[in-house]
Amino acid sequence: MKAVIIPQPHVLEIADLPKPVIKADDDVLIRVTSAGICGSDIGIYRGTNSLATYPRLIGHEFGGIVEAVGAGVSSCKVGDHVAVDPTTVSATDSYAIRVGRYNVDRSLRVMGVHRDGGFAEYVSVPAANVHRFTGPFDPALLGVVEPYTIGWQICERSGIAAGDRVLILGAGPIGSCAMQIARSRGARVIITDILDRRLERAAAAGAEVTVNTQTDDLDEAIAAFTDDEGIEVIVDSVCRPETLRQAVLTAAPAGRVVCLTTAADEVALPAAEITKKELTIYGSRLTRGGFPRVIAEIEAGRIDPSRIVSHHFPLEQAETAIRQLIENPADMLKVVLDF
Ligand SMILES: [Zn+2]
Known part of the structure; x- marks a missing residue:
């Protein structure tokens, strides 16, 4: 499968990697259909993102269609249209976790930054990170749910x-x-x-x-x-x-x-x-609980995620898309990679 890899700053490769497989009972294999390019992806490309390590499969705004699920997964099924929460928290006890604010826990890790991300044709993630639409949704927009969860967190916090x-x-x-x-x-x-x-x-x-x-x-x-x-x-x-x-x-x-x-x-x-x-x-940082709420708002027609998308590029042109965002940011809003 194709994936966008940054082996070192200022270098971007469309690599050919083995397709991931279901390893754990709670794994969900997703065929990614779209992914949004974010400022932090650009920072990893430019070498200015202090959190990132290299080489890195980038991308934390992504979604797609469920291809396979592990034996213990009941929250989604093959064919579901889904958006992925790219964050994981490994600690089980801390002040932040006790007060329900795991999104700022020190153990928080973000796919595409601290570990491999979603700019790939297939991604395997724990079911807890997968949020389904109740029916079909435009596959080209499944990758822009995540930035709305940031907006949701802002409104929730304040x-x-x-x-x-x-x-x-x-x-x-x-x-x-x-x-x-x-x-x-x-x-x-x-x-x-x-x-x-x-x-x-x-x-x-x-x-x-x-x-x-x-x-x-x-x-x-x-x-x-x-x-x-x-x-x-x-x-x-x-x-x-x-x-x-x-x-x-x-x-x-x-x-x-x-x-x-x-x-x-x-x-x-x-x-x-x-x-x-x-x-x-x-x-206000990332989100806690925003994905299901944002998806419900989208399905109710109260939010139209196409409103933030200004450009689509095929996955193969990820570097062109990132370079254009660096050189002409004024002409662009959210840029989406189509898979
Ligand atoms: Zn982002």
Whole structure:
């Protein structure tokens, strides 16, 4: 079978590997039909992802059709359309696990980063990582469920609910997924970017107000959107030091801010604003329990995952796709590899 291997930074090979087989009773063999390229895949290709080791079969956003199941699997069956949760946790007891927050446990490992991933024609994973659709779903979109689970976690962490007014900084794939999940919960969303094309897409996908921060005044837009009350939830998907600072300054008294950065940079914050306004700042990482919820939203028609996809490439052109994402990120949103 074909698989995308990064043997060392800046080198990508379409390797021919043996097809995986069912080894354990709870294994599920999946014929992968589509996979999304993420910033972390690009980081592994460029050698800037500090978590990755080489050689690495990359890819953590993927899904497909069940090809075979181990003897002990009852949660899915051959032919099911599925999305795969790429994370595993090996520890069984820690503070994070005791309070139900295994997605941040120290033993967490992500397929495609710490261990081999999903940019392959076949992948074998434990049944617990496999989440099925109740019926057939577009195989070309099974690979983009994962980024919506990140959006779901953002909304879950910050308690986004009907009637909330939410500012999302950045209309890239994660900002857009968070926006769509927030909309599906009945929140109202204002979203920013510096690229009009991304804002047009966000508006088509449900954002009520779009603001190009290079040409429009965000403070004025927020004042109009909230009748001068200020915005109660701010999600920073731009993840630059100045955007987190801006979120703390902009949030309404008693507001909530979601931080998503994975960069190592330290950020100077106006701490007295956090005190004065009693802000709550949430970190949000990966997901816990998001897959079944996102699939239910997609099947109910409340989320359309095609909204974040801008390009499809065949698996064989993975390197071209990654290079284009590096060279022309402005033209692209989520890029999907088709198998
Ligand atoms: Zn990702």
